[in-house]
Amino acid sequence: MGLIACKNEVEEQTVDIVDEIATPQLHLDQANNLAALPLHCIETEYPNKMGHVTAAPEDQKRPTDQHPVFYGCFDWHSAVHGYWSVVTLIKQFPKLEAREELLAKIKRNLTTENIAVEIAYLNTENNKTFERTYGWAWLLKLQQELDTWEDPQGQELAQILKPLSDIVIERYTDYLPKLNYAIRVGEHSNTAFDGICLGLCHTCW
Structure with missing residues (x-):
């Protein structure tokens, strides 16, 4: 029910309440199609x-x-969210057709030795800001998916x-306190991606 003022008169008007839009549900056949991309x-x-x-x-x-x-999928951040999509789909769909093949790919690449190389790269003097902030956000989303995966693997x-x-x-x-204002350019440095990490990836902290 709402009130609308017009020419000093108050008119009562009925306002229809729109039902909330249901969250789309992903089905197994769709998940199999999506999994083919990171595969x-x-x-x-x-x-x-x-x-x-x-x-x-x-x-x-x-x-x-x-x-x-993270060398595939054209660039680093795409490789990272490729891994994220794999983990997310495997968690949600135990009967995913490519489950074992995808797991094998992840385990073949995501090793302690390989992560040490990724860390060494980020610690080079000229690349400490590499993939800030879009790639950083996706990395923490991947960490969140793995942290909440109730499986030994x-x-x-x-x-x-x-x-x-x-x-x-x-x-x-170290970076966020240095900002005088939010960066809202429509590119990967947009600090709105920080909100993904700070608001959704609390399990990483």
Whole structure:
């Protein structure tokens, strides 16, 4: 029920209440179609957009050497959310057709040794801001999915990824207080992505 004022007269008017729109439900056949995308790309090295700063000739390396975990799907952040989609689909759909193949790909690449290389890259002097903030947000979303996966494999993978996520969290806590205002350009540096981490990825902190 609402009131509308017009020419000093108050008129009573009925306002229809619109029902909330139901959240779309993903079905197994749709999940299988979605899973085909990361199944193809997370181990596809080329084409590749590296997007990093080189300081010397030896910095020019293959994607698999520079980022032995997240080298597929064209660029780093796409590789990360490719992993996120895989973990999310596996968790939601135990009967996913490519479940075992996807798990094998993740476990083959997401290893302690490979994460150490990813960390070493982020610690190079010229690449400490690499993938800020979009890639950072997706990494913490991946960490959240692994942390909340009630499966021994998921918990093992979560522990392997955690040292890299810890660095991103540290970079966030150093970066955000320096901002005088929010960055709202329509690009990957948009700090709205920080809200994804701070608002949704509380399990990572």
